[in-house]
Amino acid sequence: MYGKRWIALGVAAALFLVSIAAGIIGNGSEENEMASGVGSFLGVSGEKFHENILEEGDGTGKIAVIHLSGVIQSEPSGGLLAAGYDHQLLLEQFDHAAEDSDVHGIILRVNTPGGGVVESDEIHDKVLEVQEEFGKPVYVSMAGTAASGGYYVAAPAEKIMANAQTLTGSLGVIMQSINYGELAEEWGVKTEVIKSGEFKDIMSSTRDMTDAERDILQALVDEAYEQFVDVIENGRDLDRDEVYELADGRVYTGSQALDLGLIDGVGHLDDTIEELIADIGRGQLSVVEYEADLGFPSFLGVAIQEMISNQQLSEVKGFLQQNQGPQLKFLYTD
Secondary structure, rough: HHHHHHHHHHHHHHHHHHHHHHHHHOOOOOOOOEHHHHHOOOOOOOOOOEEEEEOOOOOOOOEEEEEEEEOOOOOOOOOOOOOOHHHHHHHHHHHHHHHHHOOEEEEHHHEEEEEEHHHHHHHHHHHHHHOOOOOOOEEEEEEEEEEHHHHHHHOOOOOEEOOOOOOEEEOOOOOOOOHHHHHHOOOOOOOOOOOOOOOOOOOOOOOOOOOHHHHHHHHHHHHHHHHHHHHHHHHOOHHHHHHHHHOOOOOOEEEHHHHHOOEEEEEHHHHHHHHHHHOOOOOOEEEEEEOEEEEEOOOOHHHHHOOOOOOHHHHHHHHHHHOOOOOOEEOOOO
């Protein structure tokens, strides 16, 4: 087992050195095409994503499919050992599609349980910007899950479609932590806190929450919730009282969401593509999707993961990330 690990690390180190050499040689001489090619393959070129053609059109333009997959968060979820959600990359893809004169419309393919309040709001604003400032329609195609923040980012879209069994809804805000104070005490672990104010260690994981602290945090949640209600009311043109009735945290299937006015139709990604092309009315547009380039970190991750299981490490990392103080989230948790 250890021999295989050393082999994997050796291969990874070799690939890293090759990528550096390729980048240096490629920048210094245009004659070395092989080095340049290797550098591009390993992501040295600096390109973050490329277009993958799904359907060829008649040359009158194209629509772009942008994928939102995974928990919405500011830091890339994959890191060195895996590919995952990349918030900045997603925003850059929206900017690229907005500024590309050949792109006449965008489909946001959503498959997420939601995530951070700020990050969700940034995507929401990008959708509005593309439609209002660039005059390009954004349609949403919901995949398996498009809940909480996943619905928040979809609400301003011109049209929302989902599979009949898509899990959506979970309209609301959550803030949570784990209190392991009794467990720590049982094992003789004691936390000493020196703070500048009464509420500096609010939502501590080693003691019970006070009533005053709970009131403070509830006010934060209520404010974010009202913002969520605003987004649904404005995006779906629903009466505010209707939104309050729907936004109690429960999840809905795609079929239920359609009956409640939360989405516009039931169908797959292909159906959404056909509908957008027909609504644009500019001929048979090409369909492209934006794909993240492999890059050296992802390539390295694939090589290492073949021989090393990092599941337990990922679970511990996830636990620690989820318990770094109060965090408001538009997040569906099952």
